[in-house]
Structures are given as structure tokens and as C-alpha cells.
Amino acid sequence: MxxxxxxxxxxxxxxxxxxxxxxxxxxxxxxxxxxxxxxxxYRKKSVVFRSAPAFENELTTREExxxxxxxxxISDDSDPKRVYDPSHPDAGENGYVEMPNINVxxxxxxxxxxxxxxxxxxxxxxxxxxxAMKALEIGR
Amino acid sequence: MSGIDxxxxxxxxxxxxxxxxxxxxxxxxxxxxxxxxxxxRTEGLQDKAKQAVQAFNTGESQxxxxxxxxxxxxxxxxxxxxxxxxxxxxxxxxxxxxxx
Numbered sequence: 001m002x003x004x005x006x007x008x009x010x011x012x013x014x015x016x017x018x019x020x021x022x023x024x025x026x027x028x029x030x031x032x033x034x035x036x037x038x039x040x041x042y043r044k045k046s047v048v049f050r051s052a053p054a055f056e057n058e059l060t061t062r063e064e065x066x067x068x069x070x071x072x073x074i075s076d077d078s079d080p081k082r083v084y085d086p087s088h089p090d091a092g093e094n095g096y097v098e099m100p101n102i103n104v105x106x107x108x109x110x111x112x113x114x115x116x117x118x119x120x121x122x123x124x125x126x127x128x129x130x131x132a133m134k135a136l137e138i139g140r
Numbered sequence: 141m142s143g144i145d146x147x148x149x150x151x152x153x154x155x156x157x158x159x160x161x162x163x164x165x166x167x168x169x170x171x172x173x174x175x176x177x178x179x180x181r182t183e184g185l186q187d188k189a190k191q192a193v194q195a196f197n198t199g200e201s202q203x204x205x206x207x208x209x210x211x212x213x214x215x216x217x218x219x220x221x222x223x224x225x226x227x228x229x230x231x232x233x234x235x236x237x238x239x240x
Contacts, residue, residue, distance in 0.1 A: 003216065007209050014205040125209065132216045139223040 003135075005065075006128035012052065012067030013121040019070045020047045021114045024107055031102050034090040042100040044076035076101055178224060182217040189214035 023045045033042035050071035053063070078101050086095035169177075192210035195201035 004213055007213060011206055011209040014209075015203060018203070018205070122205075125212070129212055129216065133219075136216075136219055136223055139227060 003128050003132045007125055009065070009067040010121045010125035010128070012069060014118060014125075016047075016049055016068045016070050017114050017118040017121065019073075020049075021111065021118070023047050023073060024111045024114060027100075027102050027107050028104065028111075030100055031104060031107075033100055034088070034097060041080045041098045042102075043080075044078075044100065044102050045073055046076065048072050048074060175224070175228070178221060182214075182221045185210075185214040185217045 027044050030042040036042050048071045049068050051066040052069040053066055080098040080101050082096045083099050084095055085091055085097045088097045091097045189207075189210040192201065192207040196204065196207045201207065
């Protein structure tokens with residue numbers, strides 16, 4: 001059923017956007033993290049999306065119409081911010097600490113776009129549901 | 141007068157005609173089969189929704205939207221089945237009301 005395919009596509013987008021939101025909240029949580037298992041300060045994470053078929057054996061839907069999935073999560077390798085704080089345990093010899101390369105304002109705007117994209121996909125699922133309900137009204 | 145066929149041959153002819161024009165088994169799917177498949181599909185979606193809710197409640201799955209979408213699919217599917225049932229019952233009633 002095509003209506004259910006719309007829901008699958010929407011659902012894949014919701015999963016993708018919530019993974020993106022996970023990455024953003026991870027970035028915000030680690031805005032002051034100077035130590036990581038791989039060494040050095042935390043590095044900004046971002047997600048890469050890839051289109052993907054979102055149907056389980058749906059024959060009625062065209063192949064070109066695809067859902068989305070998170071392909072990979074990448075680390076931003078740009079230089080860490082250097083902050084002068086000699087009292088910090090991770091400070092170098094010259095008193096500078098390497099802080100994560102995260103811009104809080106950027107993360108907040110990313111968070112808003114992720115939330116909006118999520119809302120948009122919820123709206124598409126809702127409208128497919130409304131369409132299904134309208135179709136059922138034919139029989140009434 | 142020898143050209144008239146004996147009446148004894150007639151029943152065979154009548155039988156042949158009923159076989160041609162009378163009720164016979166349809167070649168493709170019967171309505172009952174279609175209905176059974178539709179019910180099975182609805183049941184499958186209901187089952188998926190149940191599993192999704194269970195997985196979410198036990199903390200196995202973290203995805204609220206997948207649970208909601210599964211429930212919504214089950215809901216639409218059940219509503220559709222109800223409509224199919226209403227139609228079938230309507231058709232039955234129409235036939236029962238028929239003047240004989």
C-alpha cells in the first residue's frame with residue numbers, strides 16, 4: 001500500500017533526524033571536554049545522510065522514491081580552540097588548553113533545523129494518515 | 141419417425157448445460173481467500189505494533205516514532221478491515237432482503 005510507504009519514508013527520515021539530534025546534543029554536552037579516549041579534545045561530530053530504499057517488498061512504489069538513512073558519522077578535524085588557562089590540568093607548557101572545535105551558536109541553529117526537519121516529516125506522516133482516513137470515508 | 145431422439149438421452153444434455161452455465165469454482169482467488177489474506181495482513185501489522193510497543197516499554201528500542209508509526213499502520217489497517225467487513229455484511233443484508 002502506498003500510504004504505508006509514505007509512512008516508511010517518513011519514519012526513516014525521523015530516525016535520521018533523531019540521530020542528527022543525537023550528534024548535536026553530543027556536541028553540546030562535550031563543549032568543554034578536553035579529554036577523550038582517542039586523546040586530545042573532543043571533536044565536533046556530524047552526520048552524513050544517504051538516500052535508501054525504505055520499503056519492505058512494496059511493489060507499487062517506484063524505486064526512485066527513497067527514504068533516508070544515516071550513512072556515517074564524521075569527526076570535524078579542524079584545529080581545536082586554544083584557550084589560555086594555566087591552572088587547567090590539560091594545559092600545555094605555555095598555559096594554553098586545547099578546547100573542542102565546537103561553536104555553541106552553530107550547534108543551536110543546527111538543533112533548530114533538525115527539530116524543524118523532524119516536524120516536517122511528522123507532518124508528512126500525519127498527512128498520509130489523513131489521506132488514508134479520507135480514503136476510508138469513501139466507504140461510509 | 142425414426143429421426144426423433146429417445147428422451148433418455150436428455151438428462152445428459154441437461155447436466156452438460158448446468159456444468160456450462162451453473163455455479164462453478166472460480167479460477168483465481170476466491171473472495172474468502174482474499175479476505176483471509178487481508179485479515180492476515182492486518183494481523184501482521186497489529187503484531188508488529190505490539191512488538192514495537194513491547195520493545196519500547198522494555199527499553200529494547202529507543203525509537204518512539206517507529207513505535208508510533210507501527211501503531212498508526214495497525215490502526216489504519218484495522219479501520220480498513222472494518223470497512224471491508226461492513227461492506228460484506230451490507231452485501232449479505234441486501235441479498236437477504238431480496239424478494240423471492
